[in-house]
Amino acid sequence: MTKFFKALPRLIKTAFYSLIRHLAMAMTASSVVAITLTVLSLFLILAGNIEVVTDSIQQDLQIHVVLKSDVTAEKELKDSKEAIENIKNVKKVKFSNKDQELELMIKERGDAFKIYNGERNPLSNGYFVSVKNVKEIKETTEAIKKLDMIKDAKYGGTSVSKLVSVLDAVHSGGIIFIGLLSLLAIFLIANAIKLTIYARSNEIAIMRNVGAMNWYIKVPFMIEGMLIGLIGSIVPCFITYFGYQYIYELFGGRLEYTMFELIPSIPFTFKICGILIVGSMLVGLIGSMFATNKHLKVNR
Secondary structure, three states, rough: HHHHHHHHHHHHHHHHHHHOOOHHHHHHHHHHHHHHHHHHHHHHHHHHHHHHHHHHHHHOOOEEEEOOOOOOOOHHHHHHHHHOOOOOEEEEEEEEOHHHHHHHHHHHHHHHHHHOHHHHHOOEEEEEEEEOOHHHHHHHHHHOOOOOOEEEEEEEOOHHHHHHHHHHHHHHHHHHHHHHHHHHHHHHHHHHHHHHHHHOOHHHHHHHHHHHHHHHHHHHHHHHHHHHHHHHHHHHHHHHHHHHHHHHOOOOOOOOOOOOOOOOOHHHHHHHHHHHHHHHHHHHHHHHHHHHHHHHHHOO
């Protein structure tokens, strides 16, 4: 370990010299990595905002429970609430008296229902139930309906559940695509490092003949791979920061014609840039390590 740290400055210097000597190959690899990272950045932005939208839908989606008209006594209301709370997927139960139910109806269906204010109110008391898992909201609604004191229970319907499922699928698909892009970047950097290794194969053979350790030969290439990855991340970081900030300001922080808010550009873009920089250097390290290991193994 002591030898490694003593040799590290020289190995870094060697990596920089190699990068400059093979600048054309390094820039080609960096350009391809930059394109890959730009696509990756777009998917990270989409995935982040889709997750926020999904969470927003899940928080707003509730089951509207209507009690039977004769359930008015305090003990009956308490028992009905406890019965709902005991259902497995129920997270929170909020009481809504019949006056609040009428206000909701007026808000949804128009001022014509104002004539039922006061003693003429024909509605029953109810509850608004939040659930832990939106995917099981249909089953939870059916379980609530089976309770003795419940007249009816409804939620946003299958269209909302399908929307949540679609957003989850897009999010999962984005993660898989990010993984594939990372593998592609590793492959590209590995090939770029391979070309550098072949160009220096005589030098490597001499180093091995004079007794150089494998790590001494590999480390400069690994550092070079990290530098290629780092250079490739510069342009995508600029595009991510300024591009997303422009889009955020253009739409006023929310998706057009919807109530879904976009994630604020700061610190969201800083996090993505951090992922791009660290990820690209890690990919460069892995790609170069594979290439050098393969070369040293074949040419023992």
